[in-house]
Amino acid sequence: MKQPGDSDIFTCRMCGKCCHGYGGTYVDERETAAICEYLGIGREDFEKRYTAPSGGRRVLAQKADGYCVFFDEKCSIHPVKPAMCRQWPYLRAVLVDPGNWLAMAASCPGMDPDAPRGKIVREVEKRLKQAAEDTFSFDRSGPGR
Ligand code: SF4
Ligand code: SF4
Numbered sequence: 001m002k003q004p005g006d007s008d009i010f011t012c013r014m015c016g017k018c019c020h021g022y023g024g025t026y027v028d029e030r031e032t033a034a035i036c037e038y039l040g041i042g043r044e045d046f047e048k049r050y051t052a053p054s055g056g057r058r059v060l061a062q063k064a065d066g067y068c069v070f071f072d073e074k075c076s077i078h079p080v081k082p083a084m085c086r087q088w089p090y091l092r093a094v095l096v097d098p099g100n101w102l103a104m105a106a107s108c109p110g111m112d113p114d115a116p117r118g119k120i121v122r123e124v125e126k127r128l129k130q131a132a133e134d135t136f137s138f139d140r141s142g143p144g145r
Pocket of ligand 1: 011012014017088108109110111
């Protein structure tokens with residue numbers, strides 16, 4: 001079944017690979033607050049148990065099996081998962097360097113690695129515009145993201 005986040009250049013395969021490996025999933029202040037509220041814990045506790053430092057910022061930690069600390073066959077914080085997870089693969093990084101699409105596609109079988117650059121840029125711009133207008137309601141929630 002087609003997901004709201006699917007497009008001509010991306011179809012989520014529901015494989016969960018995007019929740020495995022070092023993904024550098026950043027959590028900003030607002031996301032941290034939302035996750036803390038969802039889990040019913042304090043910020044300090046959240047940072048200690050669920051995040052790791054990366055380049056001066058906090059990223060979600062990984063479990064020993066390499067999966068995101070919140071992955072348990074599916075995302076356990078789905079309603080409040082970080083923007084990076086909700087917006088994947090339509091990330092600003094792709095506009096900064098469309099070559100990032102190919103790099104990301106190496107770990108996400110849902111992305112078309114052969115998609116033309118122009119098409120990639122147009123789709124990502126469109127999705128980010130929707131996000132800015134707060135109509136970014138697609139929820140490509142495969143087993144993970
Ligand atoms: S977004 Fe995640 S679950 Fe969907 S195809 Fe890509 S790696 Fe698999
Ligand atoms: S979708 Fe959920 S489990 Fe997957 S990386 Fe994001 S927060 Fe972690």
